[in-house]
Structures are given as C-alpha cells and as structure tokens.
Amino acid sequence: MPAELVEKTDRYGEMLAAAxxxxxxxxxxxxxxxxxxxxxxxxxxxxxxxxxHFRENDDPVNALASFSYGYGWLDCGVRLGLFAVPDDTDLFTT
Structure with a gap:
C-alpha cells in the first residue's frame, strides 16, 4: 500500500472529524x-x-472516499448557510 495513500486517508479522516x-x-x-x-x-x-471501518479493515481507498464524501456534505452545508463555522478556520470554502 503506497505511503501517500495512507497519509492522505489519515489526513482526510482527521479533517472530517475536525470539521x-x-x-x-x-x-x-x-x-x-x-x-x-x-x-x-x-x-x-x-x-x-x-x-x-474501512481504514480498520485495510481498505484505504474506500476509507478515503468515505471521508471525502462526508466532508463534501458538511462543506456544502456551510456554503448553503446551514452551519456556522469559526472565522479563523480554513476547513471550509466559505
């Protein structure tokens, strides 16, 4: 498994949790x-x-896809005004 995939999967999981x-x-x-x-x-x-779940079962591709989709749901909600986020965050495309 390429190290870049593991790093990106971890980063996106952390980003979604923070978001x-x-x-x-x-x-x-x-x-x-x-x-x-x-x-x-x-x-x-x-x-x-x-x-x-996917990450725990050594499936980083599906883990990364899941984290990305989850983040997309939140980011869309922010852009639509459904969520308030701190002014000093760079987690969202406001």
Whole structure:
C-alpha cells in the first residue's frame, strides 16, 4: 500500500472529524432548513464512521472516499448557510 495513500486517508479522516467539531447548526430548529442541516450532519457522521471501518479493515481507498464524501456534505452545508463555522478556520470554502 503506497505511503501517500495512507497519509492522505489519515489526513482526510482527521479533517472530517475536525470539521464536524467546528460546524454548528446555524438555522432555527423546527424549520425545513434545520432538518436539512441535521441530515447533512448525520450523513457526514455516517461517512466518518464508514471511513473508520474501512481504514480498520485495510481498505484505504474506500476509507478515503468515505471521508471525502462526508466532508463534501458538511462543506456544502456551510456554503448553503446551514452551519456556522469559526472565522479563523480554513476547513471550509466559505
């Protein structure tokens, strides 16, 4: 297994975990937007868990794909205004 793949997989897993910690739902509860934010977050968490499962089973390709998809869900939510993130973070493309 190429070292670059392992390094990239680890980096993306850490990035997704940090992004989940940084992103807070920014829309009022009880609104369709809030429901959408909750779903985006749930998807990101599911992809993080999937990625960890794949990594534990020596499948870095699928782990990296899972981490990337999870991050994409969160990043999209940030761009749509569903999540608030700290001003000093470079985790998202705001």
């Amino acid at each position: 989940l910690e940084a992103a807070e739902i920014a829309v009022p509860a009880g609104t369709p937007a809030h429901d959408g934010a909750v779903e985006c977050r749930e998807m990101a968490v599911s992809y993080l868990e999937d990625g960890e």
